[in-house]
Amino acid sequence: MASVNGSALPDVKKSEELKAQANEAFQAHRFARAVELYTKAIELNSENAVLYANRAFAHTKLEEYGSAISDASRAIEINPKYVKGYYRRGAAYLAMGKEKEALKDFRQVAKIVPYDPDAKRKLKECEKAVNKAKFEAAIALEWQSVMTLDYTTIEVEETYQGPRIDDKITLDFVKKMMEEFKNQKTIHKRYAYQILLQTHETLKATPTLVDITVPPNGHFTICGDIHGQFYDLLNIFSLNGLPSEENPYLFNGDFVDRGSFSVECIFTLFAFKCLYPTGLYLSRGNHESKSMNKIYGFDGEVKTKFNETMSEMFTEVFCCLPLANVINGKIFVVHGGLFSSDGVKLSDIRSINRFREPPEEGLMSEILWSDPHPGQGRIPSKRGVGVAFGSDVTTRFLQENNLDLVVRSHEVKDEGYEETHDGKLITVFSAPNYCDQMGNKGAFIRFDAPDLKPKFTTFSAVPHPSVRPMQYANNFFSMLA
Template structure:
């Protein structure tokens, strides 16, 4: 077919190849959503090309959309059963979801197709060793369940040579917290006596809380909601780290300046211990000035894969890592502000009719299950259409604007605020303004180039006021430094 200038138009396959090349450029620039869109257009023109499907699977993996990655990789394998990257991409997604048996099957298939490839053989052996180690640790943990009461911080001596922050007596003070944060800026570690003391005290505060916490914001006062932090502190000389940058912009937490951190405090970033001790210390100092929700990464399985467990073991010890696992089970699953705004890490549900009373009745003192209300609160995401569709993550559900509207109407609420997803501007208003996503880890994992954001609500109107911020420089400690080493080559 000729165009208006007499030349021939490119065929569908040629257009698809150009789209794939553009998608590859976007992928290299870490614009993964753009890459997915371009790969999708290429697939629409030529849906029998295994490469397009496998490439899109890899882009989905970068956005932690592991369910979609598995579906795309599976399609590439169906098109070409000998296509190594299809199995490799699917195995990586399975591994990221903790589905170890499925992952190993795919990596073994890679070695079956290319038996003489030394790199494939090496990675399979690494994967087998890593999975064996994870299973062994889980078995040991299940046999020896530790309690916070096992470690008595009062019996731990503080060496004279220790020059960091100290708690005088049993009371955590603002002076101690400020000194501790300054120490963190200088990459100094909090002494284990005071670390265990913070954990002991914060458990006493978290355990009695209901699963759904009602927060009262009196007229002419405010509350600030922050999304995922993911262990990012990004210290550089006199610069504040990302968490402290929020406090620099919006003031330190206090009873007069309360915060709600909406889950995913840890994992991926390599300063998760410093982040969580800062948040927990403020919780101890100002109980009503620091509210904390559980995220999907406040779980033992996530922590063992994505770095927090390894970080705590490296900086402190195994006993403290187990105590954190217990503490995370004490975190509330959701909050309601002034009976009007529902705040949750993930999202809504796979069925209609869920009432706030149903959420209050959830037994949260456990590791998150693979399905049900607790799973969906931690894992679900919105989608721009109507109804419900399978989750891109492979956990929870993707829910449309009608689902949000119905949930709000049935519970006499006005707005859903959630986190859980990277947003280019740090936040996004969706579902006709009835749902807001806020994400507070800028340049997530040193590769997403996104802004961070937080939201301030002032009573009585409770209209969202957004503040965006960018990341600050940080020392040469890569994200996922403490994660299971298999992720270094899967990324």
């Protein structure tokens, strides 16, 4: 970059070359590479609003909504009439469930281009989303639990050909259910209700932080996000065996949303939880929440495949999921990550009131949303929620709690896993070719006692029926994605 009187001048030509490369990377779904290239282009020409808006879109694809909002705001600052800046920021706000903020941006778009039919359509859809959210907030004040439903009064028609539960859930039933799901069929709502009610009772009696014991010569498997990718879940079981007391698993949150076979995933996991309470463990992820489910597809999928009552039941069950697990007193497992301040003890986590929708800040929010970063200390999260924590934060947390390792999920990794923070933190992600476009592998971790050293298995995506991801997602969000 040239300079005049000590002030840097933009290198427009080189910046545009990098922008073109970034656009190509974006089209190839290499979103992290696109962010890197847009950043280099911005360094050469920091007053180009298009570069910030484009980078905002790439951040959105990476679910880094805080960074997307920051970039879109910068684009608007450079050019207050730049429509795409408002579009990008509005989409990021919507992805975070902040409909009111999104509405302000889409109203601004309509002011700038009042005769644009697409702008009018998106504004109308956003207004509908805000009004729906207001209505749901109002009726929430009259909320009553749906977990009192008596499934035994529901008749199973003679024409029903699927698997049946005679008295209690059996392995034979679960295997037949998975086969039905594999063939794109479903189970009778009576049995679906029975699974949900039994899971609710089991989880409600489970501590917020679960202590798991792996006996000598035993083993334990941890899986990360599966995000509704049922056929990849079946592949995990094919590679590593079905869950059982002798072959225990922990699925570390984000079972649903994004993928369009979330119903199949969650009923399979819940049925195994009912069958083997200490053969399958579950941690809550940031997508086991009402706000995320309404945006990213699970709510729509449940209502399409079952009904609204079933959707309400899932909301209640998700609020009973534990937030953390400790294996043999040494391995700390959470979905997201660590905390915005030092000194958090395991006893603090045990005392969290988890029976609610996740708050926007505090220990529960950070457990579900935080991410590691490669440096030291803490920096703002790219997601706009939680915190990004460095290796020193991880080391202090482990030392203060006499732990050896943090295992977490929450982020796509090219190889399905990543070891960072001097080997003291592992990220595992079990949804290969995430959303049918990221090209990543999936992975799971097996720990063999007594040394509990991690052994990684990676795997590629398997074919699935031609139902696109986000098939059941919020219509407005799908329109912007």
